[in-house]
Amino acid sequence: MPKQKTHSGAKKRFKVTGSGKIMKQQANLRHNFEGKSSRRTRRLSQDQVLAPGDAKVAKKLLGR
Incomplete structure (x- = not known):
């Protein structure tokens, strides 16, 4: 099965903290x-x- 691709728009807008929370601007x-x-x-x-x-x-x- 092929690899899952990360959504390009999402990776520019969100970042994941060490505890797994998602941060946004x-x-x-x-x-x-x-x-x-x-x-x-x-x-x-x-x-x-x-x-x-x-x-x-x-x-x-x-992709998490």
């Missing part, structure tokens, strides 16, 4: 920074743990 950090407070942009720059329902799908795309 938060949205709304690309432009229009004048309207966003510094506090908000700092918070958005941190990676966030993916929700359990979404993590199940992402794991399958990453």
